[in-house]
Amino acid sequence: MCGTCGCNITPGNAHLIPPRGEAGTVVEVLQDLLAGNDRMALHNREHFDAHGVLVINLMSSPGAGKTSLLEATIVALRDRYRIAVIEGDLETDNDAARIRAHGIPAVQITTGTACHLDAHLVHGALHQLPLTGLDLLFIENVGNLVCPASFDLGQHLNVTLLSVTEGDDKPAKYPVIFRASDLVVLSKTDLLDVLDDFDPARAAAALRALGGGTPMVRTAVRRAPALGSWLDWLEQELARPRAVLRSSSSRLAAAAASGA
């Protein structure tokens, strides 16, 4: 067996290993490993709810078009809603600069080598971002379909982008993040006519197989802009009474809170 960390001790062979401290103490814990993160996420969510701001965690692989979607959304909605953005990237404040160019407050979190945002990083960013008067806060997570799914930030809703330049089986390959999504945005659909290997029906079927009935909308922001379904969904969420937000936390948060 591996003598370094015991990584191949299984329920089947664990009884063969003698305890090293005869009179040691066994402590039953049953606590989520991310309990510290979840406590901070709850704190963030209370902060958001106190200000009546709807918070959306935007996730995708790198280059799926999160920042471009945000820019187009800001242009479409800024006359009616006050919007702010928290940007997460390993390096550079390029994305925050793109958002600020639209006259919208944006705070950049650079994570260095960390592949995801966590609730503490978001809490730190909130100290630089007044929430008073805001209607909508987007948190653009680090481009990554794996790690962001494990960390609750305190958001109300998770939105995951799937661009048509990726494989249409992405939901099957990354079930954790897609199952945790409240909405999946099929982005760059203006490229569909030149990409004959991406079948939106196959992507929808892979998403359906994850259960939960997560809706999927199509967007395009370049050649033939199409944002209608996405903006309809956003406005519907913005129109929900803020008191409801308190109890209708995102699926990711609900899963964390249940301790499941």
Place this chain on the structure above:
Amino acid sequence: MHELSICQALLSQVTDIASGHGASLVERIIIEIGPLSGVEPTLVAQAFAFARAGSCAAEAILSIETTAVTIRCMGCGAQSVTTPSRLLCGVCGGYRTQITAGDELRLRRVELRAPELQPAASATA
């Protein structure tokens, strides 16, 4: 990836438990990781080997128990064991399902070395 963050969170919890029980050394840590937790058990084991250095768990064995993905159908009520990429009811095919097991990322148990045994134990370790 994020397995190192997970190990740091784990060690922080274990350190609190050990000091709460007056123990300075941890013998064994047992955690549960489900396929839908988004965390890879093998990578956690590798990251733990680095993360534990200098902590009260520097000599601890990490045992990882994996769980099966189990869902409950909110339509027909059936429980089924399934795979991470297919979370539909195994009986009626319904999509309104609840994950009842398989997304765990949980510290189950910590075994502490009794304080009076520490000098002898560390001499023979």
